[in-house]
Amino acid sequence: MDMSTIDPNWPHVVIIGAGFGGLAVAQQLAHAPVRVTVVDRNNYHLFVPLLYQVATAALSPADVAEPIRHILGRYPNIRVVLSEVTGIDAGSRQLTLGTGERLDYDRLVIATGSTSSYFGHDEWRAYAPACKSIEEARLIRSRVLGAFEEAERDGAADREALMTFVIVGGGPTGVELAGSVAELARYALASDFRRIRPETARIILVEGGPRILSAFPESLARYAERALARIGVQVMTDIPVETITAEGLTAGGRFIPARTVLWGAGVAPTGAAALLGAPPGPGGRLAVDDRLRVSGVANVYALGDVAACLGEDGTPLPGLAQVAQQQGRYLGTALRREMVSGQMSKPFRFHNRGNAAIIGRHAAIFDFGRYRLKGYPAWMLWAIVHVVLLVNFAQRIRVSLQWLWRYLTYRRGARIITSAPARPCKEAELSD
Amino acid sequence: MDMSTIDPNWPHVVIIGAGFGGLAVAQQLAHAPVRVTVVDRNNYHLFVPLLYQVATAALSPADVAEPIRHILGRYPNIRVVLSEVTGIDAGSRQLTLGTGERLDYDRLVIATGSTSSYFGHDEWRAYAPACKSIEEARLIRSRVLGAFEEAERDGAADREALMTFVIVGGGPTGVELAGSVAELARYALASDFRRIRPETARIILVEGGPRILSAFPESLARYAERALARIGVQVMTDIPVETITAEGLTAGGRFIPARTVLWGAGVAPTGAAALLGAPPGPGGRLAVDDRLRVSGVANVYALGDVAACLGEDGTPLPGLAQVAQQQGRYLGTALRREMVSGQMSKPFRFHNRGNAAIIGRHAAIFDFGRYRLKGYPAWMLWAIVHVVLLVNFAQRIRVSLQWLWRYLTYRRGARIITSAPARPCKEAELSD
Numbered sequence: 080m081d082m083s084t085i086d087p088n089w090p091h092v093v094i095i096g097a098g099f100g101g102l103a104v105a106q107q108l109a110h111a112p113v114r115v116t117v118v119d120r121n122n123y124h125l126f127v128p129l130l131y132q133v134a135t136a137a138l139s140p141a142d143v144a145e146p147i148r149h150i151l152g153r154y155p156n157i158r159v160v161l162s163e164v165t166g167i168d169a170g171s172r173q174l175t176l177g178t179g180e181r182l183d184y185d186r187l188v189i190a191t192g193s194t195s196s197y198f199g200h201d202e203w204r205a206y207a208p209a210c211k212s213i214e215e216a217r218l219i220r221s222r223v224l225g226a227f228e229e230a231e232r233d234g235a236a237d238r239e240a241l242m243t244f245v246i247v248g249g250g251p252t253g254v255e256l257a258g259s260v261a262e263l264a265r266y267a268l269a270s271d272f273r274r275i276r277p278e279t280a281r282i283i284l285v286e287g288g289p290r291i292l293s294a295f296p297e298s299l300a301r302y303a304e305r306a307l308a309r310i311g312v313q314v315m316t317d318i319p320v321e322t323i324t325a326e327g328l329t330a331g332g333r334f335i336p337a338r339t340v341l342w343g344a345g346v347a348p349t350g351a352a353a354l355l356g357a358p359p360g361p362g363g364r365l366a367v368d369d370r371l372r373v374s375g376v377a378n379v380y381a382l383g384d385v386a387a388c389l390g391e392d393g394t395p396l397p398g399l400a401q402v403a404q405q406q407g408r409y410l411g412t413a414l415r416r417e418m419v420s421g422q423m424s425k426p427f428r429f430h431n432r433g434n435a436a437i438i439g440r441h442a443a444i445f446d447f448g449r450y451r452l453k454g455y456p457a458w459m460l461w462a463i464v465h466v467v468l469l470v471n472f473a474q475r476i477r478v479s480l481q482w483l484w485r486y487l488t489y490r491r492g493a494r495i496i497t498s499a500p501a502r503p504c505k506e507a508e509l510s511d
Numbered sequence: 512m513d514m515s516t517i518d519p520n521w522p523h524v525v526i527i528g529a530g531f532g533g534l535a536v537a538q539q540l541a542h543a544p545v546r547v548t549v550v551d552r553n554n555y556h557l558f559v560p561l562l563y564q565v566a567t568a569a570l571s572p573a574d575v576a577e578p579i580r581h582i583l584g585r586y587p588n589i590r591v592v593l594s595e596v597t598g599i600d601a602g603s604r605q606l607t608l609g610t611g612e613r614l615d616y617d618r619l620v621i622a623t624g625s626t627s628s629y630f631g632h633d634e635w636r637a638y639a640p641a642c643k644s645i646e647e648a649r650l651i652r653s654r655v656l657g658a659f660e661e662a663e664r665d666g667a668a669d670r671e672a673l674m675t676f677v678i679v680g681g682g683p684t685g686v687e688l689a690g691s692v693a694e695l696a697r698y699a700l701a702s703d704f705r706r707i708r709p710e711t712a713r714i715i716l717v718e719g720g721p722r723i724l725s726a727f728p729e730s731l732a733r734y735a736e737r738a739l740a741r742i743g744v745q746v747m748t749d750i751p752v753e754t755i756t757a758e759g760l761t762a763g764g765r766f767i768p769a770r771t772v773l774w775g776a777g778v779a780p781t782g783a784a785a786l787l788g789a790p791p792g793p794g795g796r797l798a799v800d801d802r803l804r805v806s807g808v809a810n811v812y813a814l815g816d817v818a819a820c821l822g823e824d825g826t827p828l829p830g831l832a833q834v835a836q837q838q839g840r841y842l843g844t845a846l847r848r849e850m851v852s853g854q855m856s857k858p859f860r861f862h863n864r865g866n867a868a869i870i871g872r873h874a875a876i877f878d879f880g881r882y883r884l885k886g887y888p889a890w891m892l893w894a895i896v897h898v899v900l901l902v903n904f905a906q907r908i909r910v911s912l913q914w915l916w917r918y919l920t921y922r923r924g925a926r927i928i929t930s931a932p933a934r935p936c937k938e939a940e941l942s943d
């Protein structure tokens with residue numbers, strides 16, 4: 080199919096967001112007689128599940144980000160637009176972009192994902208960055224490495240607080256961050272300093288609920304807690320966070336002096352519901368039916384973290400890459416069938432491919448529902464799955480090589496501080 | 512040698528700057544009975560000769576930056592301090608750091624390098640970033656990629672200016688930037704857009720003097736001009752820049768509309784002379800004798816771009832990595848001999864290992880004085896030399912692999928836009 084064969088009368092599908100869900104929809108519509116426009120505010124698809132490795136200096140930003148045009152450039156019927164979306168008019172089926180451009184659509188797919196949420200305490204954001212974007216990952220990297228540098232200074236006043244790292248939130252994100260910070264301190268930085276011993280850093284994982292990894296079976300969570308303890312992570316459960324300041328965090332009535340606090344606790348759907356004017360569904364997500372149609376809004380679909388799609392047990396499916404990807408493949412195929420041959424597809428069904436969390440070198444957990452896996456085999460499986468999942472072949476080589484290298488040497492390749500580790504962080508740093 | 516065997520009475524050598532020169536001094540003093548402190552404002556050694564590849568999305572920042580602690584961490588007698596230097600008191604042999612710390616020294620080595628210079632037009636900096644730091648390289652990458660994105664927008668007002676890239680300065684830096692931008696547009700981005708054809712971008716190299724690459728023999732410069740023309744770079748000589756604004760550049764009385772202007776024209780030594788209170792030598796550099804001693808200041812040495820060290824022809828040696836590295840090795844050995852066994856070394860002599868510039872794929876020039884090389888063999892030699900020069904083995908594997916990959920596919924791995932390509936750029940962006 081040549082670009083000149085694109086018919087301007089073909090129906091137009093607009094997809095907002097080039098995450099796992101949005102990309103999958105677009106790829107299913109490649110080479111079909113429809114026009115597709117993918118709108119994203121970034122020029123890259125972000126492999127969020129590995130972002131914590133950028134935050135802890137194991138990978139470079141470009142290792143987990145792939146230009147969207149690079150992925151979709153080969154399909155003549157797909158156009159990519161780099162922009163924010165500022166308005167959706169579902170009545171006239173029109174989108175307004177931050178660039179001023181307007182886009183008419185026949186079908187609209189909202190796949191804008193989620194953002195970090197501070198449970199109403201937005202003032203914590205400055206002291207406890209989350210790890211949802213490249214900018215945030217880079218900020219965390221600078222803060223963590225900067226704290227060791229500050230502690231190394233002669234006469235550092237606050238060495239204990241500088242060498243204490245608190246991670247808030249005992250879900251997979253918090254566990255992965257805590258494990259990775261611990262390994263950075265214990266192995267990668269171990270022989271680099273003269274005044275401090277990085278391996279003595281305190282890494283504390285704070286969870287408000289009764290146990291970490293509440294989405295996993297208890298036996299796996301217990302294993303994870305032991306594995307974390309082995310690499311020096313102290314797990315504190317049942318202590319809700321009360322305040323976070325530049326000096327540290329108060330949780331469960333107790334003040335922990337810590338110059339570095341990382342946020343792995345909450346996510347919230349992006350503001351697409353507000354743009355659409357639809358009433359927000361469970362957890363603020365867009366309520367969709369079993370064909371991913373947004374309730375009450377014709378020709379608009381939603382999937383991934385932004386959508387509340389009920390699973391077989393009647394609760395919304397979790398915000399996982401595999402959910403978004405399966406929904407995207409389903410919706411792309413369904414839209415193609417409907418628009419090209421007028422066929423209606425069966426409802427969407429989620430197939431659980433296993434839920435994983437990595438604690439560190441040789442330690443991970445995998446939950447397949449009926450089967451469970453932990454330790455070295457789970458880690459190996461996790462590593463293989465994540466390398467294979469990476470979008471692009473070049474990345475596959477590079478990431479495998481870096482892993483292999485790190486595995487053999489305990490080194491980290493991306494240990495550069497490029498934004499000032501100032502604290503509290505300014506708005507400019509976060510929005511950069 | 513164990514850390515506990517470091518004698519606090521050993522003489523103390525302080526090195527400011529962990530570039531090619533400073534690092535070489537430190538490495539020569541490793542395992543000698545001296546205490547060494549390396550002070551740098553960044554936590555990484557930067558491989559500046561490859562920085563233009565970060566600016567044009569071929570490499571990631573971490574590929575050209577290596578943590579200083581990683582390089583020097585294995586030597587117990589070397590300490591690394593991450594800080595600016597705010598004062599030098601040569602009388603009392605004391606340094607003041609930005610952190611407030613004071614350092615007494617017995618010998619001081621100034622190896623702070625150079626910074627970009629706008630010939631008194633600092634207002635151009637906002638419109639024409641130079642490529643001397645990771646932050647600047649990242650800014651250039653965002654601007655160049657952002658210009659294509661803006662041009663792709665429906666109804667882009669200024670498509671011609673968006674698709675015009677002007678590089679100021681016909682030295683090796685300007686030539687390398689121009690060639691690399693041209694290859695990015697012609698190969699890496701070629702099939703990625705729908706409304707524009709990146710391969711039709713205008714890339715203009717503007718030189719104030721009568722020819723480009725004035726430090727090279729004329730035959731090589733002529734070859735470089737032909738090679739640049741082949742990949743679509745227009746070379747304009749004898750036209751001095753008059754103004755640079757957000758809309759474009761006026762040179763030789765002519766206005767060129769261009770939304771992206773890059774600065775490869777001038778460098779100036781860092782402000783070490785001012786800190787030291789020594790009268791600036793040729794070109795504002797610190798005047799040093801043939802043993803790299805700063806004229807008129809006892810126990811202070813300078814080398815690399817910040818020092819004006821006269822070559823055999825009586826003119827200052829050029830600001831090249833190989834000059835700094837040779838001087839560093841010389842000075843480290845000389846200091847060790849002097850402090851350990853009281854021997855005086857012979858004066859420093861520079862051995863020209865060949866001067867290179869790369870134009871693009873398969874096209875480079877090499878000048879060895881008596882011998883000259885151009886085209887494919889020069890390119891091959893350049894690639895091998897630069898891979899070998901990279902400090903660290905891990906980087907060697909990674910960079911070679913990325914080159915191999917780019918070579919086979921014309922792709923670029925680091926094409927992510929992470930700082931806003933706003934224009935004119937704010938101070939915050941540059942200092943980020």
